[in-house]
């Protein structure tokens with residue numbers, strides 16, 4: 001049952017669930033899945049999209065924003081947009097989850113699963129975890145961060161977070177509070193790609209996450225471990241680019257992976273989860 005809906009930004013909401021269970025068996029970084037067929041409000045739209053696409057609409061994945069030691073299960077959804085001329089089909093589920101869910105509603109979720117988790121022996125591999133996120137890519141990393149701050153006391157964290165504007169930053173207050181609580185163990189840096197107003201302090205940078213920014217905050221590229229999560233070139237982007245005879249435009253994941261390689265982070269020290 002939805003116990004609360006927290007509006008994080010104009011297009012993003014966290015759904016806090018009451019499950020009736022004291023302990024839920026998931027790891028930080030895991031995701032749950034939601035089948036759009038359960039929502040009566042989407043029935044006609046789902047059927048229409050299935051006719052157009054010629055296949056059944058699959059369940060969508062959403063990472064947990066909560067950490068397993070916390071009382072409630074929570075996940076956070078950023079609404080996908082339809083842009084006339086560039087989006088092939090209107091997004092099905094995320095607008096409903098962000099705009100139409102309210103306290104007391106019931107929702108069936110399945111899971112929990114996923115490979116984007118911390119190994120138990122993380123402290124023997126590194127003392128510096130770098131979180132590289134864009135948009136809703138911060139969701140699993142917030143769960144990992146909260147867990148690691150509590151249970152892996154030797155780990156320091158750098159949380160490099162890319163968004164279009166200051167108002168798009170999900171978990172802004174929560175990240176600031178964690179940083180205040182753990183000043184020696186957590187540093188949060190925001191990179192804002194389209195902010196028009198004055199930059200808000202030394203830990204807010206304008207522009208994308210470039211190799212130079214990575215070099216500045218990852219002084220130990222062969223000793224750090226990076227958890228990168230955000231949009232990547234999707235199968236649809238790849239098919240559209242192929243049809244147009246061009247290479248797909250790199251998105252967040254492709255460009256930060258190139259930057260990490262440039263500054264010398266070995267591939268086996270980069271863990272990634274793509275939302276493309």
Ligand SMILES: Cc1cc2nc3c(=O)[nH]c(=O)nc-3n(C[C@H](O)[C@H](O)[C@H](O)COP(=O)(O)OP(=O)(O)OC[C@H]3O[C@@H](n4cnc5c(N)ncnc54)[C@H](O)[C@@H]3O)c2cc1C
Pocket residue numbers: 031053060061062063064075076077078079080087088089090091092093094095114136139140236273274275276
């Ligand atoms: C492991 C994982 C974890 C995730 N965690 C989160 C999270 O924590 N928070 C979050 O907000 N999101 C998360 N996502 C993304 C989420 O699962 C959904 O993809 C997202 O919410 C969009 O779903 P939708 O139903 O609104 O849009 P969809 O209906 O899936 O549409 C999305 C886009 O795909 C295009 N598209 C769909 N079908 C086709 C087709 N057949 N041909 C061409 N184009 C097509 C649409 O035009 C649209 O642009 C995660 C994804 C993964 C894989």
